[in-house]
Amino acid sequence: MKKIISLLLMVVLVFSLAGCGAGKTAAPSGEPAKEGKTVAILTPYLASVTTNEMVENLKSQVAKRGYKANVVDTKSDFAQLASRMEDLISSKVDAIVLVSTDPNQLKDQIKKAQEHGIPVFGCDSGYIEGMVMNATSDNQAMSRMVTDYLFKTMNNKGNLVVLTHRPHPGVLKRTQELDALLKKSPEIKIVTEQQVQVPGPIENARQQMENLLLANKAEDSLTAVWAGWDEPAIGASQAIEAAGRKNIVVVGIDGTSQALDMIKKGSPLVATVKQNFPGMAEIVVNQMELVFQGKPAEGTELYAPATLITKENAGK
Amino acid sequence: MEERGKLNGLRLLRMYGTVIAAVLIVLGFSVLSPSSFATLDNAVNISRQISFLVIIALGATLVMAVGEFDLSVGAMASFGGVFSAKLAVQGLPLGAAFLIPVGVAFIIGLINGWIVTQFRVLSFITTMAMGTILGGFTFWFTGGTTIFEHIPVGFRYVGQTEWVGIPILSFLMIMLTLIFWFVMVHTAFGRQLYALGGNEAASRIAGIKVGTNKNLAFAICAALAALAGILMASRLGSAHPTGGNGLFLPAYAAAFLGMTSFKEGVPNIWGTFVGAAIIGILANGLTILEVPTFMQDVITGVIVISAVILQKIGRR
Numbered sequence A: 001m002k003k004i005i006s007l008l009l010m011v012v013l014v015f016s017l018a019g020c021g022a023g024k025t026a027a028p029s030g031e032p033a034k035e036g037k038t039v040a041i042l043t044p045y046l047a048s049v050t051t052n053e054m055v056e057n058l059k060s061q062v063a064k065r066g067y068k069a070n071v072v073d074t075k076s077d078f079a080q081l082a083s084r085m086e087d088l089i090s091s092k093v094d095a096i097v098l099v100s101t102d103p104n105q106l107k108d109q110i111k112k113a114q115e116h117g118i119p120v121f122g123c124d125s126g127y128i129e130g131m132v133m134n135a136t137s138d139n140q141a142m143s144r145m146v147t148d149y150l151f152k153t154m155n156n157k158g159n160l161v162v163l164t165h166r167p168h169p170g171v172l173k174r175t176q177e178l179d180a181l182l183k184k185s186p187e188i189k190i191v192t193e194q195q196v197q198v199p200g201p202i203e204n205a206r207q208q209m210e211n212l213l214l215a216n217k218a219e220d221s222l223t224a225v226w227a228g229w230d231e232p233a234i235g236a237s238q239a240i241e242a243a244g245r246k247n248i249v250v251v252g253i254d255g256t257s258q259a260l261d262m263i264k265k266g267s268p269l270v271a272t273v274k275q276n277f278p279g280m281a282e283i284v285v286n287q288m289e290l291v292f293q294g295k296p297a298e299g300t301e302l303y304a305p306a307t308l309i310t311k312e313n314a315g316k
Numbered sequence B: 001m002e003e004r005g006k007l008n009g010l011r012l013l014r015m016y017g018t019v020i021a022a023v024l025i026v027l028g029f030s031v032l033s034p035s036s037f038a039t040l041d042n043a044v045n046i047s048r049q050i051s052f053l054v055i056i057a058l059g060a061t062l063v064m065a066v067g068e069f070d071l072s073v074g075a076m077a078s079f080g081g082v083f084s085a086k087l088a089v090q091g092l093p094l095g096a097a098f099l100i101p102v103g104v105a106f107i108i109g110l111i112n113g114w115i116v117t118q119f120r121v122l123s124f125i126t127t128m129a130m131g132t133i134l135g136g137f138t139f140w141f142t143g144g145t146t147i148f149e150h151i152p153v154g155f156r157y158v159g160q161t162e163w164v165g166i167p168i169l170s171f172l173m174i175m176l177t178l179i180f181w182f183v184m185v186h187t188a189f190g191r192q193l194y195a196l197g198g199n200e201a202a203s204r205i206a207g208i209k210v211g212t213n214k215n216l217a218f219a220i221c222a223a224l225a226a227l228a229g230i231l232m233a234s235r236l237g238s239a240h241p242t243g244g245n246g247l248f249l250p251a252y253a254a255a256f257l258g259m260t261s262f263k264e265g266v267p268n269i270w271g272t273f274v275g276a277a278i279i280g281i282l283a284n285g286l287t288i289l290e291v292p293t294f295m296q297d298v299i300t301g302v303i304v305i306s307a308v309i310l311q312k313i314g315r316r
Helices: A002-022 A049-064 A078-090 A103-115 A139-153 A169-184 A201-215 A230-242 A257-265 A277-292 B002-032 B040-065 B073-089 B094-119 B123-142 B153-160 B168-186 B188-198 B200-205 B210-236 B245-259 B269-288 B293-315
Strands: A038-043 A068-073 A095-099 A120-123 A133-136 A158-164 A188-195 A224-227 A249-251 A269-274 A301-303 A307-309
Touching: A038 A049, A038 A078, A049 A068, A049 A095, A049 A230, A049 A277, A068 A078, A068 B293, A078 A095, A078 A103, A078 B040, A078 B210, A078 B245, A078 B269, A095 A103, A095 A277, A103 A120, A103 B210, A120 A277, A133 A277, A139 A169, A139 A224, A139 A249, A139 A269, A139 A307, A158 A169, A158 A201, A158 A230, A188 A201, A201 A230, A224 A230, A230 A249, A230 A257, A230 A269, A257 A269, A257 A307, B002 B269, B002 B293, B040 B073, B040 B168, B040 B188, B040 B210, B040 B245, B040 B269, B073 B094, B073 B123, B073 B210, B073 B245, B094 B123, B094 B153, B094 B210, B153 B168, B153 B210, B168 B188, B168 B210, B168 B269, B188 B200, B188 B210, B200 B210, B245 B269, B245 B293, B269 B293
Parallel strands: A038 A068, A038 A095, A095 A120, A120 A133, A133 A301, A158 A188, A158 A224, A224 A249, A249 A269
Antiparallel strands: A269 A307
């Protein structure tokens, strides 16, 4: 008897927990409300500051139009990403937005969404056939912006550490642009390229940098650090500061508030490029509105312009 | 006589509590979301989604049956997927691209077992280290990027094709479950594994080859993990260097959930299957109900703990 009661309690608990999670937004029957449009926001990187910012922006933009937002995060798990996308298609959402996701890993699911008439948008993801469009910063342009600035600061020579994460499609493009620019500056030598672990990029970059500093103790052995995005730049900058090393500069990309703060205060981190996340979210939601009205989107890759941030304009 | 009947009832409940919980969860979701969850399409969805988890958890069950752990299964799945995709890109026949990594994994599993049995190192440590080694190789092979370019179309066949409306993945999952159920229950090898897990010293005296049997359990576990990773790569049409890592903890959660049913307190094949199904159904149903991701984690954790506690209550 005890066993039956406990079993029932367990199941009741599950559904009441499920209820308090969904309850506030779902219709009384538990089925998602169908009067308004439901927009699913799917990402594997919600723990990353920039992705999170983008998701928040999307949520507010979506709410402004009177649609309902539903955020699904899979914590860097790509197999789950495919499964969750299938679930969203089953639950007949009105649109799916992939945030910071390589759509190449969801080819099958994107095709399936298309078959079910669910438009798929990308926000800082990438565009492949079957999707409506993707809004992003021009990663190549951003990388060029900050890399040009860095190379100028280095007087086009010295020893460079690269902290990156090539599995991320946007970061990959940035790193490839760096590769291209490096070919034009033969006096800049790569000390090492390290793949930063995600999640936990700040701590991981900090540790990697600490080790690199120990391995390169001579005054001029390290000139600069190029980070694929702000979080490893912050970690590397912290390590350099803690080690009391001067003359090593760090650049990042994204323009997170922590990075801006460090640039303003004066730290090894000297420059970043501020991505226009609200702009991207706005582009996606604008295009979504067009699609809901039965019109085509204005393009498949739309860019929100970015700004280079240095000490001069970090406070603004 | 009456006493006996009551005892049997309790025993039945104890043995099938997890199955009953699974049924109740399915009923609950069906009531809450009749038009999305309780559909044939979604059942097919779930069966495909849990196939990797079931396959990797079957291997974990074998290793748990001999009283050991293999913590490298997640890394092995990533390794298998990447290795196989690489071979396919190189233009090897697909059969070879699928089977070579499974064979290599089998050998790595044998090495795991050999280290554990020969040097009496804790399997916890051995396999954790092996997982790290595999992670390193995986990153080396890929340079950290996702492999998706030049993957032949045929590579996706197994992962993305349906026969008579049922995914090949689901057929494979059922077939492997049946095979391993047969092996564990009806062959000398299976019974020896259970004997070993029950009492290693006694088994040794009884003439069971402890080393050989354990090594085989580790080898099969590793091969199944690699297979799960390969199938995942085939389904996604791409291989991510950490793609399989997310399967590791759910695989053990499934096996532990499984220990609470059918054969009490003993890892068993059908139990693991039901355990994996519960985890997969929860993830699917909660996403369809638009329960936020963080709440899904809380619920899944609560279920695993409740199931284990339930079993203890039943035993008193």
